[in-house]
Amino acid sequence: MVASQKKNVLKDAKYIKSIDNNSLNKGRISHTKKVQRIVSTAVVLLCVAFLIFGGFNLVSANNYAYKLTVNGDELAILASESEAQSAIDNYLNQISDQTGMKLSYDDDVQIEKVSADGVVFASTSDATSALDGKLNIMADAVGVYIDGNLSMYVADEKTARTAVDKVKEYYSADAGDSLISIDVLEEVAVSPAQVELEKVLDADSVVNMLMFGHIGNHYYYIADSGCTLADVAAANNIDAAQLSKLNPTLNNSELPLGTEVVLAQSEPLIDVQVAKKVVGIQELAYKTETIDNTSLARGNENVITKGENGQEEVTSKVVETNGVVVSSQRLSAVTLEEPVDQVIERGVKIVVASRSNSGSGILGWPLAGNITSRFGSRSLGYHTGIDIDGSVGDTVFAAESGTVVFAAYSGNYGNIIKIDHGGGLETWYAHLSEFYVNSGDEVSRGDSIGAVGVTGRTTGSHLHFEVRINDVAYNPLNYLD
Numbered sequence: 001m002v003a004s005q006k007k008n009v010l011k012d013a014k015y016i017k018s019i020d021n022n023s024l025n026k027g028r029i030s031h032t033k034k035v036q037r038i039v040s041t042a043v044v045l046l047c048v049a050f051l052i053f054g055g056f057n058l059v060s061a062n063n064y065a066y067k068l069t070v071n072g073d074e075l076a077i078l079a080s081e082s083e084a085q086s087a088i089d090n091y092l093n094q095i096s097d098q099t100g101m102k103l104s105y106d107d108d109v110q111i112e113k114v115s116a117d118g119v120v121f122a123s124t125s126d127a128t129s130a131l132d133g134k135l136n137i138m139a140d141a142v143g144v145y146i147d148g149n150l151s152m153y154v155a156d157e158k159t160a161r162t163a164v165d166k167v168k169e170y171y172s173a174d175a176g177d178s179l180i181s182i183d184v185l186e187e188v189a190v191s192p193a194q195v196e197l198e199k200v201l202d203a204d205s206v207v208n209m210l211m212f213g214h215i216g217n218h219y220y221y222i223a224d225s226g227c228t229l230a231d232v233a234a235a236n237n238i239d240a241a242q243l244s245k246l247n248p249t250l251n252n253s254e255l256p257l258g259t260e261v262v263l264a265q266s267e268p269l270i271d272v273q274v275a276k277k278v279v280g281i282q283e284l285a286y287k288t289e290t291i292d293n294t295s296l297a298r299g300n301e302n303v304i305t306k307g308e309n310g311q312e313e314v315t316s317k318v319v320e321t322n323g324v325v326v327s328s329q330r331l332s333a334v335t336l337e338e339p340v341d342q343v344i345e346r347g348v349k350i351v352v353a354s355r356s357n358s359g360s361g362i363l364g365w366p367l368a369g370n371i372t373s374r375f376g377s378r379s380l381g382y383h384t385g386i387d388i389d390g391s392v393g394d395t396v397f398a399a400e401s402g403t404v405v406f407a408a409y410s411g412n413y414g415n416i417i418k419i420d421h422g423g424g425l426e427t428w429y430a431h432l433s434e435f436y437v438n439s440g441d442e443v444s445r446g447d448s449i450g451a452v453g454v455t456g457r458t459t460g461s462h463l464h465f466e467v468r469i470n471d472v473a474y475n476p477l478n479y480l481d
């Protein structure tokens, strides 16, 4: 396999392999008794030999050896019982130096006196090495419960608390003086538990578990050419499809050197909520004020003062969970630069006085077309508006902004729209085929309001258009542009 692992942000997890002095007490008591028995027996035998042979017949220590066995497996033969005992002590001391946990084992450990004939003695350190991995060591640890669920085993409560503090520190480090509060959302509790030492996590692994939900490496970094996602999956015993899902931006072709491949999704065991003060600059939007100008014709608008945004320094309370912002609340603001309000004047002047026929009025043409009948006296009686030629369906436009006050069928007018422009001014549009607006609608000058038709009393399709001021009909030509 050609991928190489790199350490995670935090240190790699390692299981603790250690033991301490106390651990041996159980085993030592039992085998010491056996040794004592053996020694006692030897002393008796020596005395008997002394009596039988009638003198000192020194038995050299070299004639005996001490065999160290664990669960029946012969690990080493040493020159003395004390060396054998030291080997066990040293092994356990080495491990205990790393943990401080009370340990025990339930293995059958024997130191047996045997003949030294032909024996090659092992040193104490050889025997110490030989013990590695042979003892089933149990630790008096604590179980860590997160919201009541057993999540892992650690050496002691302090280790668990320290790990939680480290995670809190990780997420609050950049807050500095602006930190308002920091909370772990879950309840973390510990309870004593005796477990195999291998199941007890070391301090760094506990932090990894709390932050990511798993221990050890979360990433592969491609170190050799020719490596594909499938290779990484195979090397890490991960389902290829699963790995693909975890790395949506990577395809299954050869990956460039240094590519970061995510091996596992983070599933934090605790959520750290950090609240902090954040100060930032924001734009202050300007307001727009509209002033009615009675001397400016209706439909006209002028910007008198151009609006300009200001600036303010805003202090917010920002809440993050595991480093992700979940809320932001404005606490205070200081204006750095006041915005300049925009002022617009709006023409509201209604021209009620009759004007000349030159067409310098204020209304827009509702329909482009020939005037087929003018305002005033005609053969069939007084004509209260003008008729503008048009085909059925031609669009009729509002002559000025205003409110539609009538849009319905009305006798000789047929379908008629009446728009109130304020100040007593109304415009009427008659014989329509269609309404595009309803009574109550606000319309702007030039809006499509209906279509030319032949409804009501009319001989052909045209628009009958009236201008009324305080309900008196005036010649529309005096008011049209």
Ligand SMILES: [Zn+2]
Pocket: 373, 383, 385, 386, 387, 463, 464, 465
């Ligand atoms: Zn008419």
